Amino acid sequence: MIKTIIVDDEEDARGTLRAFLRMYCPSVELIDEASGVQDGYRxxxxxxxxxxxxxxxxxxGTGFDLLEKVRNPKFQVIFCTAFDEFAIKAFKYSAIDYLLKPIDPDELIESVSKVKNSQESGEQRIDNLLEFKKSGKSDRITLSSQEGFTVVKLENIIRLESDSNYTNFFLxxxxxxLVPKSMKEFEGILPDxxxxxxxxxxxVNMEHVxxxxxxxxxxxxxxxxxEVLVARRRKEEFLSFLTGQ
Structure with missing residues (x-):
């Protein structure tokens, strides 16, 4: 049996993975779940x-932050994330896999099969992941809302607007x-x-200014x-960004 832990801060996402593993992956033994970096590490x-x-x-924090905390890791990693990366093909050459939310059960089955058959060491896999942290780029994002999950290309996002602990995406x-995450979180994710x-x-998406x-x-x-406000303290930086100076 493959002893497995799910680490995801969204309860619904953990529930989906839990159900799929139970229904489609009999070789997996789910031993625990965690809701974040610190909890996951413990x-x-x-x-x-x-x-x-x-x-x-x-x-x-990020999944990479968690991996950096683990010394001499012996486990394999499958990313289950809302972000589609240009470097995704690099993962496919190793036992590491990368699933885009909403998770497709067939892709999960395939990923678990790769894990089962892989002979690579955990340390090599994590080194690859940490290297990806430095070079990965995003092409699209999956937004989780009350209605479900929506996959959106970054080029189709016009702007984001904060609403307390929520963020409105205008396409x-x-x-x-309306996404139940603060705008600060997306600021650190979206390409600057x-x-x-x-x-x-x-x-704002500068392509739509x-x-x-x-x-x-x-x-x-x-x-x-x-119409979008520009704060006085951000005006000079914005104009430099806009004019390329």
């Missing part, structure tokens, strides 16, 4: 799993998606060469006609 050290199903972005389709935080409550208006203290006119 349970990995106590449980000594063969496999960790690991989210990347969590409330108290080129005219759709608005494409997205800019103009204000405490706003992040139409005009910068000097009146009323300065604001941005976006492709969809929305």
């Amino acid at each position: 349970k990995i050290m106590a449980g000594e799993p063969d496999l960790v199903l690991l989210d990347i972005q969590m409330e108290d 080129t389709t005219g759709e608005r998606i 060469e494409q997205f800019f935080r103009t204000h405490q409550s706003h992040i 139409k005009k910068y208006m000097k009146e009323d203290g300065g604001y941005i006119l976006m492709d969809d006609g929305s």
Whole structure:
């Protein structure tokens, strides 16, 4: 049996993986679950799993942060994440696998099969993952909301707007998606060469900036006609970003 621990800060995501493992992966023994980096670290050290199903972005850090805490790891890792990376093919050459939420049961079955048959050492696998941390880029993101999961290409995000501990995503389709995570979390995820935080409550996709208006203290006119404030302390940096100077 493959002793397995799930580490994900979303209870629904853990529940989905739990159900899929029970239904489709009889070779897996789920020994524990964790809701974040610190919790995951403690349970990995106590449980000594063969496999960790690991989210990347969590409330108290990233999956990479967790991996860096483990000395001489003996387990394998399957990322179960909302982010589709350009470097995903690099993972496919090793026993490491990478599943995009919402998880496809057939892909999970295939990943577990790779883990079962892999002869690579855990330390080599984790070295590969930590190297990816330095080079990975995102092409799309999966947004979790009350309705379910929506896969969105980054180029189709016009802007983000904070709503207390929630974040509104405004898309080129005219759709608005309310995500139960703070905007600060997404600021650290979205590529900074494409997205800019103009204000405490706003992040814009620079590809969808139409005009910068000097009146009323300065604001941005976006492709969809929305107006976004630029904080006084961010104005100079934004204009340099916009003009490429």
